[in-house]
Amino acid sequence: MSYSWQPADLDTNLSPYSHWWWNFQRGYQNIFEDERSDKTFLLNHQLNIEKIFNFESFIKDYGTAEEKQEFNNQALKFSSALISETGNSFPNIDVPLLKGTRSKNPHQPKIDSFPESFLEDEDVIIGVIDDGIPFANHRFLSLSGERYSSRIEFLWDQGNRGNYTNNDPVYVEFGKEWTKQELTKLLHEHTDEEAIYKKLGLDQYLNSKFSHGASVMDLAAGFDPAENPHRPIIAVQLPNFLTEDTSGTFMSAYFGYAIDYILQRADRLRTKEGKARPVIINISYGIFASGHNGTSDFEKMLDQKIAARNQYSALSPTTVVLPSGNSFQSKTHARTLAKSSSSQSLTWFIPPDNKAPSIVEIWSDPLDKTQLTQAAIEISLAPPSSNTFYSFTCQEDQSFLQLIKDGYGAIGGVYIDQIETHDSANNFQLRVTLIITRTANNGEIEELLADPGNWKIQIATKENREINFNLWIQRNDTPGMGTSHRRQSYFEDHAYQSTDAFGLPINENLDDPKSYIKTDGTLNAIATGAAPIRVGAYETQAGKPAQVAPYSSSASNVHTNGGSSIDLSAPVGEVSGVRGISTTGNLSSTTVHVAGTSMAAPQVVRKIADQLQQNDDWSASREEVRTWASTFGYGGIDNPDPRRLGQGLILTPDNTNKNTDN
DSSP: OOEEEEEEOOOTTSOHHHHHHHHHOTTSGGGBOSOTTSTTSEETTOSSHHHHHOHHHHHHHHOOHHHHHHHHHOSSOOOSSOOGGGOOSSTTOEEOOBTTOBOSSOOOOOTTSSOOOOBOTTOOEEEEEESOOOTTSGGGEEEETTEEEESEEEEEETTOOOOOOTTOOOOSSBSEEEEHHHHHHHHHHOSOHHHHHHHHTGGGTSSSSOOHHHHHHHHHHOOOTTSOOOOOEEEEEOOHHHHHOTTOTTHHHHHHHHHHHHHHHHHTOBBTTOOBOOEEEEOOOOOSOSOSSSOSHHHHHHHHHHHHHHTOTTSOOEEEEEEOOSOTTSOOEEEEEEBSSOOOEEEEEEOSSOOSOEEEEEEEOOEEHHHHHHHOOEEEEEOTTOSOOEEEEOOSSSEEEEEEETTTEEEEEEEEEEEEOSSOTTEEEEEEEEEEOOSSOOSSOOOOOOOOEEEEEEEEOSTTOOEEEEEEEOOOOOOTTOOSOOOOOEEEOTTOOOBOTTSOBOOSOOOOTTOSBOSTTOSOTTOOSSSSEEEEEEEEETTEEEEEOTTOOOOOSSOOOTTSSOOEEEEEEESSSSOSEEEEOSSTTOEEEEOSHHHHHHHHHHHHHHHHHHOTTOOOOHHHHHHHHHTTOOTTOSSOOHHHHTTOBOOSOOOOOOOOOO
């Protein structure tokens, strides 16, 4: 077999992932609207987003006199959808709409568009963006006498095909929305939870005992119906295709719409005196690869929104909580020193029967433009079937090369660009995104496949220069009970030690200089911005903290960006015994056990809400949360590592789920 790198055209309006997906990842587009050129696609987040989710418009038209005056006096004019002073929140994003989900004639909500629903002074609004929102489960209801009502104020299913009547007002651009009053009416009309979900088209997410969203929402805001927890919920159900694509290709815009929706709807929920209440949004989602420096589109968007809203005193505090990630021993992070005299060879194993592309991002340490040019960085790749390395030079910003196999077509591609760093406008990081196509056909269309096995990567420089590089392999597993047939690629290195002499996993950062594989720097790649709170996981023994969870990711030894650290941790299961924490299943009175930092994050949401409920002067900023966490300590864990556990531990699970397993 022979291979060659060939330059090709690049649409710079698209991210590398989107460009590859649209041009080479065939066999999926038939589930979306027909043509990319059609306005049914949300290109660069411009599809009437200001009309639908614009906070600025809401204040101007419907705010109190004090709010209008403060808004007019603000130096920073902001919309919860777009922040014009800092640029479009969503550059380089091309987002497809599922067929049949586009709303025909959406309208901007007015102050009286929704039924009147007042908050109480103690309420803290919980936002949940996830997969599986079982709104009829008793854990998310309130009980008054013998009548149930929903605690979910608004629910938006982004993947729903509508089923609106001609007279229904529509306030979302795609999918389907329900209000608390509509959900409560359904509860009174039906006693069968599964029948309700089927009627609304939600059964596609809730057709098994467990869903990720049910567990997350329970840990964040699940209560006995007889209680009054003061936890109104605004929930967004993500489309199936989005959660199955664990690489996060279209994550930024769909999550961005979800965040905008939660904030805009929360702005309409006030006390009878017109007072806004705090908002905490849980996003239990993560990917592996990025610069881990807060520069991704998603992280910049989160930082912009949180900072802008928290500068505007007419709103109560806004907080976003993310998990630290589960990739500590995934072998998806490597570090190497590129030299001119010799090149270290890194082994990248791509598994067989993988029906999705494998991706590795290669990031240099910060360099100035002169260094980038003079270094003449060269990257070489050797396929499993060849001992020959095929090389390319990383000199031209925003360029794309195809890896051609046997002259027939592309089985891979490389995207080269330069990312501006936080610390200086003159400093850049070279980012090389290397994509290898799938190793098995997906059953829908035949295409040229990549060879599974050990691919070799080498990085070299010219003119006696030495540059450090970090490599992160992108997440590519099949989540939960999904059917996407993704298989995770990873680095291999004989010098890397993952188990001890007894065959048990090594649960600490060894940072062995003999191996290029690193366990530090495995932090969730969308959790390294400045503002969001990120949460690790620990395990207990006999009810007491015993150890950091073996999978719980680590912040980096090297990167110094303030966002690249973990803030605090929550308990997720026992060291021995039942794995995971007890939460509700999809149906009322069912229980499941679920592990992962995705289950730690919503416990912190719950604790922060308690603090906000008790203390109106608390802002729940990241700085305040870290200080608060430092008062908890580490509960007796030997040699606690702040890179994985943060500043302290929530010492006991605070989910009062009393369900019995059915």
